[in-house]
Amino acid sequence: MVRLNVNLCALIVCSIGCFHQLSTIIEEYFQFRVRVEVTYSYPKMIEIPDIDMYFPFPPLLNFTGLYLRYPERMIFACKTVNNVENVTIRNVDDFNEYCSTLSDHTFQVYEHLTTLLTVGDIEELTVDPTTFIESVTLIGNNDNLLHKNICKVERFLSGMGIFMRISCQNNSRPLAQDSLLSQSGNFALLTITHNINMMFGFRFSHHHDPIDSQVGQYHSVAATKGQFYGIVAHYSRRITTKLPWPSVTDCVDYNRAKVYAECLDNLLLLSERKSVFVDSVVAFGRYPKKSTFASFFTETLIHNSSTIVGFVDFCKALTSKDDCNKVHYISYYEVYTEKTSQRPYVIEIAPQIMPDLWLVGHEKLDLPGFLYSVYSILGIWFGINVYDKFIGRYEWLQNYLKAKKQNAKLIEIKPMPRTKVIQIRTIQPTAIYF
Numbered sequence: 001m002v003r004l005n006v007n008l009c010a011l012i013v014c015s016i017g018c019f020h021q022l023s024t025i026i027e028e029y030f031q032f033r034v035r036v037e038v039t040y041s042y043p044k045m046i047e048i049p050d051i052d053m054y055f056p057f058p059p060l061l062n063f064t065g066l067y068l069r070y071p072e073r074m075i076f077a078c079k080t081v082n083n084v085e086n087v088t089i090r091n092v093d094d095f096n097e098y099c100s101t102l103s104d105h106t107f108q109v110y111e112h113l114t115t116l117l118t119v120g121d122i123e124e125l126t127v128d129p130t131t132f133i134e135s136v137t138l139i140g141n142n143d144n145l146l147h148k149n150i151c152k153v154e155r156f157l158s159g160m161g162i163f164m165r166i167s168c169q170n171n172s173r174p175l176a177q178d179s180l181l182s183q184s185g186n187f188a189l190l191t192i193t194h195n196i197n198m199m200f201g202f203r204f205s206h207h208h209d210p211i212d213s214q215v216g217q218y219h220s221v222a223a224t225k226g227q228f229y230g231i232v233a234h235y236s237r238r239i240t241t242k243l244p245w246p247s248v249t250d251c252v253d254y255n256r257a258k259v260y261a262e263c264l265d266n267l268l269l270l271s272e273r274k275s276v277f278v279d280s281v282v283a284f285g286r287y288p289k290k291s292t293f294a295s296f297f298t299e300t301l302i303h304n305s306s307t308i309v310g311f312v313d314f315c316k317a318l319t320s321k322d323d324c325n326k327v328h329y330i331s332y333y334e335v336y337t338e339k340t341s342q343r344p345y346v347i348e349i350a351p352q353i354m355p356d357l358w359l360v361g362h363e364k365l366d367l368p369g370f371l372y373s374v375y376s377i378l379g380i381w382f383g384i385n386v387y388d389k390f391i392g393r394y395e396w397l398q399n400y401l402k403a404k405k406q407n408a409k410l411i412e413i414k415p416m417p418r419t420k421v422i423q424i425r426t427i428q429p430t431a432i433y434f
Contacts, residue, residue, distance in 0.1 A: 031248070052205050053163065057122075067099075179352075191347070213281045232348045239328075240325070242322060265282065271311075279295075
């Protein structure tokens with residue numbers, strides 16, 4: 001009977017178990033998984049967000065000027081929306097008589113305008129909404145920040161309406177106030193006075209983000225003529241941070257929405273029809289006035305073209321990865337009304353009283369944790385303890401240096417004793433004669 005070598009069997013079993021656990025931890029490490037740390041924190045400085053506003057076309061549009069450019073299509077739109085099929089419209093006076101209420105039909109007119117308007121029509125035939133804003137003031141200071149060039153109001157156009165952004169900066173940085181102000185009672189951190197007496201929407205945005213063209217993302221406010229209203233808006237922030245490659249989140253440090261919009265617009269402008277995507281929000285004067293607005297409906301059904309589908313697929317592939325950093329504003333508001341014709345109206349932004357929600361991505365198993373796991377596995381199977389090995393090495397080094405120091409003291413170099421030099425004279429032998 002062959003006697004088994006116990007040491008060899010133990011070595012084989014421990015090696016198999018150790019290899020299995022090591023392979024598992026190595027595989028987990030190279031998967032680069034991510035864990036999300038959720039924390040709440042109050043900002044030391046309250047950063048004032050950008051205020052984006054949305055205005056539908058009809059209240060701002062000069063329908064008389066639009067009739068002079070497209071008489072047949074505007075007559076058809078007027079008869080369809082106002083249900084006046086039996087009237088005859090021969091000139092501008094007839095159009096103004098029967099079609100003066102088109103601006104009140106905000107959503108019914110849209111289906112006629114989106115396929116009709118060009119960039120030039122919007123730039124030349126719409127009221128500039130920036131003139132509605134009278135002043136922007138900060139808490140504790142009645143100075144108009146618009147006159148001090150701290151805040152500015154810009155307008156943008158889209159196939160869905162007119163957009164406007166109010167942004168405040170201090171030396172190219174977002175305007176901010178001490179967070180202690182939020183504990184001082186009920187007050188407005190920022191006050192905007194305006195003369196907007198039509199339906200509009202507003203939302204808060206981060207200063208790096210482009211204007212969102214999705215109308216559903218805006219708080220809708222329906223102003224009533226002859227009635228004063230004031231808006232008090234509150235907000236909090238959700239800040240998301242992801243990890244780039246090689247982590248599984250594989251994000252890119254860019255603004256995804258902005259890159260996608262610019263990609264699609266540039267491709268459409270280079271196409272045969274030279275159009276702008278209907279959902280893109282662009283600055284006034286940026287694109288040719290004859291540019292039309294392209295959508296899946298207009299391109300595929302009206303113009304029988306699938307070019308836009310290829311453009312969309314290309315830009316989606318270009319921006320398939322998420323943003324590494326994203327700031328999302330969560331807001332709510334109250335509207336207070338009074339039966340008076342007092343103007344201007346007021347929008348008050350209350351200071352942030354809710355903490356920021358941080359969603360921060362971390363490596364689920366980082367390099368120090370991986371090395372610690374490897375040493376732990378080796379310690380389980382082969383009795384290797386990192387702490388004991390370190391202490392043992394340290395003590396050995398101390399003993400070695402101590403012994404070397406003692407040996408150096410015992411070995412002393414003694415000087416050679418002096419020797420006397422004896423001079424021996426040689427005597428010459430002499431002969432003796434008898």
